[in-house]
Amino acid sequence: MITDEQRAARTARAVAAAVAAGRDLGLTVIEPEVLYDVFSVIVRLAPSPVVVRVPTVLPRTTTLETQLADQRRELAVAAWLGEQGLRVVKPSPLVPVEPVRRDGFAMTFWEYIEFIEDANLSAEYSAKLIAKLHAALREYPGELEFLNGLDPFIPDGLARLEDRPDLLDPADLVRARREWEVFRPMLESEEAFAKAFPGVTVQPVHGDSPGYNLIVTTEGDLYADFELVHRGPIERDLAFTGPEGIEAYNAAAGELGLREVDERVLRTFEAVGLLQVVACLSMAPELPMLVDGLKPMIDQWRETPFPG
Incomplete structure (x- = not known):
């Protein structure tokens, strides 16, 4: 397991790389501020109204080429949604809309948004926003992969856990x-x-629990974090929304011309989501907080019937 000192040093390197890259792009950076530090270090380049996302903990299957491709796709989708008038965190207009490589990191630059900390949105409200996002995304003209983030991540993650009974019991x-x-x-x-x-349609979807990736501001709520955007069924974005959320989504979907949720597909992606959580334990050596953070969902997975 990485130590606290090693993790702090990794964060410091990421911040230094973001600051140096920002200054190279002509931004004024006097007081960089870390806003978030889990899988990525999110750095505000104050006083410039720019936030940099610097991924620091990545799946072993991610290469520089695939990371850059994912980042370009995210930037393109977020920029396009903004052009359609959707309230979304957009790429910063102060720098080129491209990932930047610096000191071993590949990072992206975004507009800074004042947000409300510890804001809680109801499942029903979030579900309606997901329906609105799906209505916009189905018109996206760019090419997207099908179900990005499952294979090879899940089988590789499970393979990495083979020699780690301290993280996952062999059974x-x-x-x-x-x-x-x-x-x-x-x-x-x-x-x-x-x-x-049969008959279940697919379309562009957010791919990473969009209901939990909403930024709440005093001026409205913004969609964010399109790192895993891909083609898939709408149920991919609705796992663990709960009955009230699904009911709210279906009502909004009817108004927007979307299909309703297919219960069998939803159950499938809730089971796959739990399996992703299990595979995510393989990243705990680089991010020890995952051991405790994922425990409730690992326990939930153990209690569910085998889906076969």
């Missing part, structure tokens, strides 16, 4: 691998998905 690992063998054939391609779930 749990056996179950997780059996579950992935259930899901993999139906999710490995758009064609396979269509065969497994």
